[in-house]
Amino acid sequence: MSLAADARDAVRERPFLLASLRAGVVNYAAAAASLDLGDDDAVAAALRRFADDLPELEAETRDVTVTMRSGVGLVGEDIDESAGEPVLSVAGVELGGGGPLTAIIAEGEVSPAFLGAIVSRLDAESIVVDAAGVAGDTLAVVVPRRQGAAALRVVEATSETFYT
Incomplete structure (x- = not known):
């Protein structure tokens, strides 16, 4: 080579x-x-x-709706299985309502690359990511409750200027 x-x-x-x-x-x-x-x-x-x-890198805007859901936890540890629909499920591990975490959910033009950009920006802001995933037109990032509002702002900002 x-x-x-x-x-x-x-x-x-x-x-x-x-x-x-x-x-x-x-x-x-x-x-x-x-x-x-x-x-x-x-x-x-x-x-x-x-x-x-x-x-060259190009900035684009993603059309997403971003919401925050407080009180998310690991099903089976933080919360019981009767807590309703999971917010995020990966290989049988589920996060649902009733725990000590916050989920930031983006729906619309999402992708694994968009999730990667969000996680990188959260890391740059020293925001801990406890879990993250994307499927279809929905993306979820789970953070400690106290960092929820800051994480929400990062996800919204990333949707306004996403570099591809």
């Missing part, structure tokens, strides 16, 4: 670097040194060529 192919593979293993290349905000020498693939000047040149071939 060529050094250029190795550089592209290394970038794809680091989504933050791929997004930075697409945004045009990379110090190529520093990025090349961090990849540790050999001749830093050659790797930096390969990164520049790769960046030229990538589509």
Whole structure:
């Protein structure tokens, strides 16, 4: 495999670097040194060529309705199974009403990539994500109760400026 192919593979293993290349905000020498693939000047040149071939990041707005549901918990631990419809269910683990958490629910133009952007932004705001999932046209992010309002604002802001 060529050094250029190795550089592209290394970038794809680091989504933050791929997004930075697409945004045009990379110090190529520093990025090349961090990849540790050999001749830093050659790797930096390969990164520049790769960046030229990538589509630029574009901001778009997602048409979603965002709501907050307080009092969510793990069925079987925090709440009993009679609490009604689950807010989120993953591989048999369910979160439903009656617990110490808050669910932020977005309905509409959602996707796994949109969820990824939300989780990244929540992490940047130091908001703990206890659970998250997307299926069909519904997305749910579960956070500690006290962080619910802040998480709601992050999800709404992400829907207004989502980078693809």
